[in-house]
Amino acid sequence: MSLDTVKHASDTPDVEQPWAELGLKRDEYDRIREILGRRPTGAELAMYSVMWSEHCSYKSSKVHLKQFGEKAPASDAMLVGIGENAGVVDVGQGYAVTFKVESHNHPSYIEPYQGAATGIGGIVRDILAMGARPVAVMDPLRFGAADHPDTRRVLPGVVAGIGGYGNCLGLPNIGGEVVFDPCYQGNPLVNALCVGVMRHEDIHLAKASGTGNKVILYGARTGGDGIGGVSVLASETFDETGPAKRPAVQVGDPFQEKLLIECTLEVFKEDLVVGIQDLGGAGLSCATSELASAGSGGMRVELDTVPLRDSTLSPEEILMSESQERMCAIVEPGKVDRFLEICEKWDVIATVIGEVTDGDRLEIYWHGEQIVDVPPRTVAHEGPVYNRPYARPEWQDALQADDANALPRPKDGDELREQVLRLVGSPNQASKAWITDQYDRYVLGNTVLAQPEDSGMIRIDEETGLGVAVATDGNGRYAKLDPYTGAQLALAESYRNVAATGAKPLAVTDCLNFGSPEDPGAMWQFAEACRGLADACRTLGTPVTGGNVSLYNQTGDTAIHPTPVVGVLGVIDDVARRTPMAFAEEGQLVYLLGDTREELGGSAWSQVIHDHLGGMPPKVDLERERLLAEILISASRDGMIDAAHDLSDGGLVQALTESCLKGGKGARLVVPDGLDPFVFLFSESAGRAIVSVPRSEELRFTDMCGARGLPAARIGVVDGDAIEVQGQFSVSLAELREAHEATIPALLA
Structure with missing residues (x-):
């Protein structure tokens, strides 16, 4: 040498x-x-x-x-911001929580088990280096087509690596996502998040x-x-x-x-x-x-x-x-x-x-x-600091003009029923239990909520019940249609997921997964997503505390969909007041909160039924998201609702299916006057949630929604062992469960 x-x-x-x-x-x-x-x-x-x-x-x-700093909202909770190993926020009672998400994409394609395992190990050490005890992990994942042979190589190894490393550390895996799309073929996204807890004086x-x-x-x-x-x-x-x-x-x-x-x-x-x-x-x-x-x-x-x-x-x-x-x-x-x-x-x-x-x-x-x-x-x-050239791709206008709202729709109740079963059984909407059952979700004894709930929730103080909830979301299809709006929708969904459990959203971490920065089109997507996310964080009052950028996510000239993954952390004073997603009590009333519009661009329905991507993503109304969150948090704290579930991928019918199957109770629904049954079931309009309300609380709940100006429509009742849409169709929970739970094992077991 x-x-x-x-x-x-x-x-x-x-x-x-x-x-x-x-x-x-x-x-x-x-x-x-x-x-x-x-x-x-x-x-x-x-x-x-x-x-x-x-x-x-x-x-x-x-x-x-730098926009995340320049546009950062004022926050009394922020203790350590961007620039350190991880951000730290004050959650009350002298406790601080640190959290961060990072990527281990390329290593996980080459060597799935070790790439994913060391992704968990690395993010855990980032949290440890801040002075905190790591208490939970999460794993937002993206793979190629579910039936592609290489997905069978990569996914089981990645899942085994995450489970093997995290389980051996004794850390519960409380949430994340699994998304399949051909654009991730040859370039899976393996993002890992860790949460840690410390006292204020322990920050390093x-x-x-x-x-x-x-x-x-x-x-x-x-x-x-x-x-x-x-x-x-x-x-x-x-x-x-x-x-x-x-x-x-x-x-x-x-x-x-x-x-x-x-x-x-x-x-x-x-x-x-x-x-x-x-x-x-x-x-x-x-x-x-x-x-x-x-x-x-x-x-x-x-x-x-x-x-x-x-x-x-x-x-x-x-x-x-x-x-x-x-x-x-x-x-x-x-x-x-x-x-x-x-x-x-x-x-x-x-x-x-x-x-x-x-x-x-x-x-x-x-x-x-x-x-x-x-x-x-x-x-x-x-x-080096590069001002890479960026430009809106020439194909963007044609993509947005290819309106998903114009696609052929089901003609009657029988076709609606058939498409509901296809949707809930599609790889992206199907149960991920085959994957998440390989993770220990309850080790340490402080897990309050875990997959498939809207957010993971961890108790951090046994005496008072103080806890934190964390959710991650990111829809690459929306971001491909409009990266500015797509990034805002990712934040809005995570924010909504945290609020649905009863926790108040406090802060953000992000993992920005994009193609080559040397491609002006990919760089434009990145620039727009950063601008959208920074603007939305300012409006919602949730500062970015840190995160990760992963570029060069492409094989040859083919880039992944722009995929900003956004994690939101929220605090709840007493985890005993959390709101789960399951419909558990017959006779309770089902309310749909928010406005339903004809918004199918980038939707799960357009992907599953028509293999289509085009049009515009759902509109974002951040003030409505803030109002919806306030209602969900207040209703949870005051005992007005027994279950809540946000509406996102797959729309109302997907959320209903998950809430019904989780609780083992069906629902009878009535389509609101003036609303097309198809749009009612499959629209992916943002700013919406479903809740189950005890009859004794209906007046108090509707008065609160009315006083604050949040649309709240009673659409049905928890009842029976089927989802019945009056005048359209009925499908038993047994048939829904078979469609929902059989897909992933059949593809990967």
């Missing part, structure tokens, strides 16, 4: 370097030389290449993401301050897995040949991570840490440069002290490795011995690898030779 020292790099300016192979552009390489005043060493080149990758630097998205940040403080690397040994992994894999487009970079996918060990979690929480409890950072994308390159960049001085690291699984690794490989289950802590010298004692107690390897200096450089040595001497901010926070 040749050692490319800083002095040698200064003395040999003309040596050819593999900057292009490492994913850098010529002008980026020239910029590195300009920053350093010389050519980089091999180790410096490795660091800049991973830290300036799309995944780590956000170089194509920064100019659009990623910074290296205090001259002489020690840099301690602890956790698993560093190996050759994941070298250039997520940082490089997520920064390029797959070619048509498919999986090719298996060695770049990290390998996870959930049992090691469990030890790391408990060890870290004990270290926090004894106040032994000044700053902390997990090792995820870009590994040590990221942890050292970000800690030094956010701190008050410089850092010196002795790289040869890093514990290795593979003694043949070069310094560049050690810096780029994305081996899992590792953390980096800044510790005062007088507390180092106690820190190491706790690590030994938990059987966690811990090594002092460096210290904070009084300079302003990140210096890394290898057996006494200096191999890195860089300004850390240039690595971590001052990478």
Whole structure:
């Protein structure tokens, strides 16, 4: 192994370097030389290449993401915002909750089990690094066509990886989504969310301050897995040949991570840490440069002290490795011995690898030779910023003109019935129990609601019942039709889902999954989605606390639908007052809240019945969403409703089917005057929900809706063992259950 020292790099300016192979552009390489005043060493080149990758630097998205700060609504709840490992919000009683969603898309296509497992591991460490105990995970997933052979390869592996890692950690999986669409063929989306809980005083940040403080690397040994992994894999487009970079996918060990979690929480409890950072994308390159960049001085690291699984690794490989289950802590010298004692107690390897200096450089040595001497901010926070060209695609007008409202509709009640069964049995609308039953939803004993409820809900204080609810949503079909509106609909649905359980929405995290930023059309979709989401967050008063951008989600020239996945977190004072989705009491009245319009663009009906995508998505009325949420929360708190379910994909008939099947009770419905039965059942107008109201509460509930100006139509009663639409058709719960529950096992079991 040749050692490319800083002095040698200064003395040999003309040596050819593999900057292009490492994913850098010529002008980026020239910029590195300009920053350093010389050519980089091999180790410096490795660091800049991973830290300036799309995944780590956000170089194509920064100019659009800044709207989330510029347009952020004032929020008394926000404790830590964008820029740290995860956002933190105040939920009352001295508790703070941190949550974040990230992507592990490309690695999960190449190696489904490990790609998904390490996605869970990485997001859990982000939450841990904030000082919180992780309490739950969620997994918004997108796959190719449900009947495609490669979906049978990817989906079971992804689900097994998520379940295997999360179950071993002892973390309940309380929600998420599974969506099938041919556009995700060859490029599945595996997004992972984690929620953590702490007291206000326990918040920790990623910074290296205090001259002489020690840099301690602890956790698993560093190996050759994941070298250039997520940082490089997520920064390029797959070619048509498919999986090719298996060695770049990290390998996870959930049992090691469990030890790391408990060890870290004990270290926090004894106040032994000044700053902390997990090792995820870009590994040590990221942890050292970000800690030094956010701190008050410089850092010196002795790289040869890093514990290795593979003694043949070069310094560049050690810096780029994305081996899992590792953390980096800044510790005062007088507390180092106690820190190491706790690590030994938990059987966690811990090594002092460096210290904070009084300079302003990140210096890394290898057996006494200096191999890195860089300004850390240039690595971590001052990478390239691109104003990529973007333009509305030429095909957008034709797509929007191809109106789904003009598609042939069922002629009578028999056809309506047949299409209802086809819809509820379609892969996207069918029960996902085959998948979610592989996850432990109730471990730790604090899960209040989990799939298939509108939101996952976790109790965080046993004495008072304080809890939080989290939902994730994102409809790529809507966003393809109109990315501005599509992003707002994703937020609106998550917001509505949280409110439907009785929790007050507080804050947002997002995972923005798009095609290549080098394609002006894909970049336009991204820019519009960011603008739409930022505008909607401002109106609803829910600031973005952090998240992730995943670009280059395409195979060859074929991009995925633009897919902004939006997570909303809400707080509920007492989880005993939560509202479930199940119709459980016969004789209760079914009310439809909100306005139903003829809105079928991007709908599940147009996809299932006609394999069609065109027209405009449903309109967004954010003030109506806010009003609906207030009504749902008040009705839940005051005991006016026993069940609530938002209306979204599949419209009223999908929501009714889910509420009836969950509670084992049917419903008799009457179509409101002046409304087409077909539109009544299949429209996907936003800002709507169904609720079941005890007869004793009907007057109080309708008076509240009327006083606040929310349309509330009594459409039926909970009764019997079928869904009956008067004058149209009746379908038994047994037949609906067979259609709803048989699809996924038949495709994947």
